[in-house]
Amino acid sequence: MSKLLRKPKREEVSEGITLVHEVSKQNSDLKYVGFRVIDLVKGAKYVESLVKEECCIVALTGRINVTEGETSFKDLGTRDSVFERKPTDSVYVSNDLTFEVEAVTDARIVLCYSPSENQLPTKLIKAEENSIENRGEYSNKRLVHNILPDSDSTANSLLVVEVFTETGNWSSYPPHKHDQDNLPEESFLEESYYHQMDPPQGFVFQRVYTDDRSLDETMNVENGDVVLVPKGYHPVGVPDGYSSYYLNVMAGPERIWKFHNDKDHEWILDRK
Numbered sequence: 001m002s003k004l005l006r007k008p009k010r011e012e013v014s015e016g017i018t019l020v021h022e023v024s025k026q027n028s029d030l031k032y033v034g035f036r037v038i039d040l041v042k043g044a045k046y047v048e049s050l051v052k053e054e055c056c057i058v059a060l061t062g063r064i065n066v067t068e069g070e071t072s073f074k075d076l077g078t079r080d081s082v083f084e085r086k087p088t089d090s091v092y093v094s095n096d097l098t099f100e101v102e103a104v105t106d107a108r109i110v111l112c113y114s115p116s117e118n119q120l121p122t123k124l125i126k127a128e129e130n131s132i133e134n135r136g137e138y139s140n141k142r143l144v145h146n147i148l149p150d151s152d153s154t155a156n157s158l159l160v161v162e163v164f165t166e167t168g169n170w171s172s173y174p175p176h177k178h179d180q181d182n183l184p185e186e187s188f189l190e191e192s193y194y195h196q197m198d199p200p201q202g203f204v205f206q207r208v209y210t211d212d213r214s215l216d217e218t219m220n221v222e223n224g225d226v227v228l229v230p231k232g233y234h235p236v237g238v239p240d241g242y243s244s245y246y247l248n249v250m251a252g253p254e255r256i257w258k259f260h261n262d263k264d265h266e267w268i269l270d271r272k
């Protein structure tokens with residue numbers, strides 16, 4: 001099994017709270033990106049105290065209340081399935097604060113983390129504030145919901161985006177990378193991919209590779225899997241009959257998404 005591919009687990013951490021994924025400094029090679037997927041049964045409460053990390057709480061499916069100190073946001077979340085293809089609500093919580101998520105309905109949340117020392121205000125990122133982009137042509141079409149893009153100063157490090165790729169299409173394509181701390185040409189950003197497919201028995205292929213091929217892995221990714229991208233190009237191909245959703249978390253020393261396309265495949269962009 002690839003070191004970059006993580007299968008979902010179901011670990012009940014407290015009553016009504018199930019940990020589905022956990023990516024941290026302790027269990028991966030990533031230094032800037034942390035990630036949890038948690039299922040909550042209606043009425044369950046998840047409490048976490050952040051230590052030198054900021055967090056973006058994404059109401060992936062179902063409805064939740066989020067409280068940090070005196071601030072409460074009620075009935076967040078907009079969808080029962082990510083494949084409704086509508087943006088959802090998220091909450092940004094800064095380092096060294098404690099937050100609570102309460103499930104109004106059965107819910108799945110994604111917690112995106114990155115190291116942070118500079119406190120910023122807790123902020124609701126409403127679904128309707130996500131900027132929406134239709135990118136690509138031919139079989140390279142995808143729909144993007146920007147939850148925390150680099151143009152938004154809500155966070156210190158975190159970048160969070162949702163991407164929908166329809167049947168037979170490719171995304172993160174032509175292949176690009178962002179693994180050199182060499183601005184303004186390229187930024188260094190680690191990345192995680194949380195994948196879902198519709199219908200759920202589907203699969204996608206994701207390749208993660210470097211120019212010198214010292215890293216070159218092509219993974220069969222199934223519903224609920226996570227792929228870690230510590231470096232390298234990371235295209236995703238979706239087979240006929242299936243639709244793909246993924247949530248990306250990116251973070252690095254500078255909060256700028258400045259990528260570099262694989263020169264061999266950049267011609268894809270120049271087709272008339």
Ligand SMILES: O=C(O)C[C@@H](O)[C@H](O)C(=O)CO
Pocket residue numbers: 135142144161163170171172173178191234248259
């Ligand atoms: O295909 C897209 O446009 C999405 C990707 O850019 C994805 O968010 C990513 O690879 C970020 O580096």
